[in-house]
Amino acid sequence: MALKIIVLIKQVPDIEKVRFDVETGRIDRSSAPAEINPFDLNALEAAVQIKEKVGGHIIGLSMGPPQAVSALKDAMARGADEAILLEDKMFAGADTWATSYTLAAAIKKIGVYDLILCGEKTVDGDTGQVGAEVAEQLNIPHVYYVSRIVDFNEKNITVVSEMDDASYTIEAAYPVLISVTKDVNKPRLPTLKDKLRAMKSEVKVWHASDLDGFVDLNCVGYFGSPTNVHKVVIPQERYRAGKIFRNLDEGLEDILNLLRDKRLI
Amino acid sequence: MEKSYKNKIFVLTEFRGEKFHPISFELLGKGKEIAEKLEGELCAIVMGNHVSRDSCNALIYYGAERVFLYDSQLFSEPNVINFKHNLVKLVQEEKPDIILIGATHFGRSLAPRVAAALKTGLTADCIDLEVDEKGELIQIRPAFTGNILAHIKTKTKPVMTTVRYKVMNVGKMDLERRGSIIVREAEEPIERNVKFVGKYGVRKLNIADAEVIVSGGRGLGSPEGFNLLKELADLLGGVVGSSRTPVDEGWIGKEHQVGFSGNTVKPKLYIACGISGSPQHLAGMKDSETIIAINVDPSAPIFKVADYGIVGDLYQIIPLMIKEIKARKVNKS
Numbered sequence: 001m002a003l004k005i006i007v008l009i010k011q012v013p014d015i016e017k018v019r020f021d022v023e024t025g026r027i028d029r030s031s032a033p034a035e036i037n038p039f040d041l042n043a044l045e046a047a048v049q050i051k052e053k054v055g056g057h058i059i060g061l062s063m064g065p066p067q068a069v070s071a072l073k074d075a076m077a078r079g080a081d082e083a084i085l086l087e088d089k090m091f092a093g094a095d096t097w098a099t100s101y102t103l104a105a106a107i108k109k110i111g112v113y114d115l116i117l118c119g120e121k122t123v124d125g126d127t128g129q130v131g132a133e134v135a136e137q138l139n140i141p142h143v144y145y146v147s148r149i150v151d152f153n154e155k156n157i158t159v160v161s162e163m164d165d166a167s168y169t170i171e172a173a174y175p176v177l178i179s180v181t182k183d184v185n186k187p188r189l190p191t192l193k194d195k196l197r198a199m200k201s202e203v204k205v206w207h208a209s210d211l212d213g214f215v216d217l218n219c220v221g222y223f224g225s226p227t228n229v230h231k232v233v234i235p236q237e238r239y240r241a242g243k244i245f246r247n248l249d250e251g252l253e254d255i256l257n258l259l260r261d262k263r264l265i
Numbered sequence: 266m267e268k269s270y271k272n273k274i275f276v277l278t279e280f281r282g283e284k285f286h287p288i289s290f291e292l293l294g295k296g297k298e299i300a301e302k303l304e305g306e307l308c309a310i311v312m313g314n315h316v317s318r319d320s321c322n323a324l325i326y327y328g329a330e331r332v333f334l335y336d337s338q339l340f341s342e343p344n345v346i347n348f349k350h351n352l353v354k355l356v357q358e359e360k361p362d363i364i365l366i367g368a369t370h371f372g373r374s375l376a377p378r379v380a381a382a383l384k385t386g387l388t389a390d391c392i393d394l395e396v397d398e399k400g401e402l403i404q405i406r407p408a409f410t411g412n413i414l415a416h417i418k419t420k421t422k423p424v425m426t427t428v429r430y431k432v433m434n435v436g437k438m439d440l441e442r443r444g445s446i447i448v449r450e451a452e453e454p455i456e457r458n459v460k461f462v463g464k465y466g467v468r469k470l471n472i473a474d475a476e477v478i479v480s481g482g483r484g485l486g487s488p489e490g491f492n493l494l495k496e497l498a499d500l501l502g503g504v505v506g507s508s509r510t511p512v513d514e515g516w517i518g519k520e521h522q523v524g525f526s527g528n529t530v531k532p533k534l535y536i537a538c539g540i541s542g543s544p545q546h547l548a549g550m551k552d553s554e555t556i557i558a559i560n561v562d563p564s565a566p567i568f569k570v571a572d573y574g575i576v577g578d579l580y581q582i583i584p585l586m587i588k589e590i591k592a593r594k595v596n597k598s
Contacts, residue, residue: 015410016544027409039526096377097386123525126408127389129377132345136381141346141459144374147519158462163343164369164471165281169463176459182526183519226386226421230403235414237570238552244563244574248582251575255557256589258573262533262555264477264501265590 003056005047008118010037011064011071015123036071039119041187042180047117048079057081069203077190077198088208093222100133105214114174120181135177142177143170272305275361280313288367290327294436296365297328302396306330312348314341325444328436337451342461343371349378350454361423368427376427386419392432410525411548431531476533477503484539488516493583500590508540524549538579542567
């Protein structure tokens with residue numbers, strides 16, 4: 001058996017370094033290097049581990065600007081056999097619905113697949129919506145917040161899903177979409193050899209015209225998006241007393257007073 | 266004569282085990298506020314197994330005018346497809362203008378599926394909802410790991426939103442309020458579904474509910490450090506939290522983790538011990554009412570969000586705090 005696995009990948013700015021323009025609320029993308037969304041690395045590692053056990057073919061699929069090719073090359077260094085970037089000016093400015101619509105169209109074009117893996121959310125959008133929206137558009141089930149892949153065979157996969165009240169063990173027949181949390185594994189770093197190999201391999205770029213027959217162009221990008229960002233603001237930091245003590249006794253006195261004011265002691 | 270409304274607002278409650286998740290009442294609180302501004306009708310949807318009438322009445326006391334009740338075994342597990350199928354059908358019949366869903370793990374798994382099925386927009390994890398002068402809903406949500414707040418508008422109907430737990434206020438309970446409970450038959454979807462084969466680790470600790478959290482980070486140096494934090498937390502009626510490192514190191518369970526990939530918390534008091542304050546950690550706790558930080562490194566970012574900071578060794582400071590608190594408790598009694 002060999003499983004056909006699609007991993008959804010997004011290129012995001014390094015959230016530790018990225019800066020924002022306080023006046024306009026704009027993101028200064030030049031302030032931080034772009035990388036694969038950290039949660040997607042767990043999805044990719046899960047795909048690689050499954051392939052190592054039972055064999056398979058991994059496709060990294062992303063939608064983004066031309067420079068997102070570098071994220072997909074990185075994905076290939078980390079184990080993807082094939083990579084596809086959906087890139088077109090028409091796709092730009094998409095919200096989660098339009099993004100999932102476009103990704104689902106590409107997956108329909110890919111045709112045969114067993115498993116779609118994605119990360120719990122992205123560090124820039126923070127929505128965690130695209131996975132389930134893709135699954136609904138493809139009319140396949142999804143399992144979210146997967147912290148452990150328990151077992152898999154040629155017909156189905158068993159995972160642990162972290163819900164609010166408990167952990168649930170869920171068995172799903174293929175095709176299914178699985179969204180993983182950071183707990184599912186520890187992504188390996190690619191070796192230099194992997195990186196060199198990936199540099200030479202090709203990322204396929206599909207434009208809107210390549211999705212002909214799978215997509216209604218009124219439903220993609222900014223104009224196809226049901227939601228729009230109306231305004232962006234940098235949150236006002238809460239006022240903090242900001243009293244820093246280097247002298248223990250003095251600090252302790254203040255803190256004990258605070259605890260008393262809050263009726264905690 | 267029947268009252269006529271200009272709008273219809275749906276709130277999806279979460280019924281688990283034998284009671285409603287508190288987010289249900291928070292959604293009703295916000296839903297009522299929006300309904301009043303838009304001259305709308307507020308409806309609560311209940312999908313659960315063995316739901317009592319009394320618990321549905323509570324939804325009316327908190328503002329629902331109609332309660333749609335689905336009581337079926339189909340909802341005994343958080344099986345998204347069963348919920349989606351019935352919710353989508355109800356929405357197609359009732360045509361609400363706005364649907365509010367809790368941004369719990371369950372809600373965040375269900376809502377996108379419903380939105381995609383209805384071909385409508387969904388805004389994730391909102392921390393506030395406002396009605397503008399045009400009568401349109403402005404959905405306010407953090408993005409970029411909490412670094413920005415986006416104001417989102419939806420062009421399609423219904424406007425769908427998931428709302429973060431513990432940010433909306435529960436409205437006033439009014440035992441005089443009357444409303445109707447409409448019992449609906451649950452339908453089993455024919456589409457392919459997953460199978461729930463086991464349930465374990467029923468969570469006792471919900472750190473997001475705690476009023477006081479004493480959290481430890483890398484600076485603890487060892488798992489034993491949490492015993493000290495537990496002692497302090499117990500004295501203050503609180504619970505123990507953690508940054509990512511101790512969880513990754515296996516010092517403490519994931520349910521204790523505070524931060525972007527753990528729990529978002531907003532307690533009355535947050536005490537960060539040996540936590541430097543990565544953006545991911547700060548995103549999960551910076552809205553706490555009061556923050557105390559203890560760290561040996563004066564340049565640790567955690568001090569930037571702290572109300573009170575002590576630069577020093579937590580193993581000196583916390584035992585002293587414990588001693589002083591105990592002494593005061595003795596004096597009091």
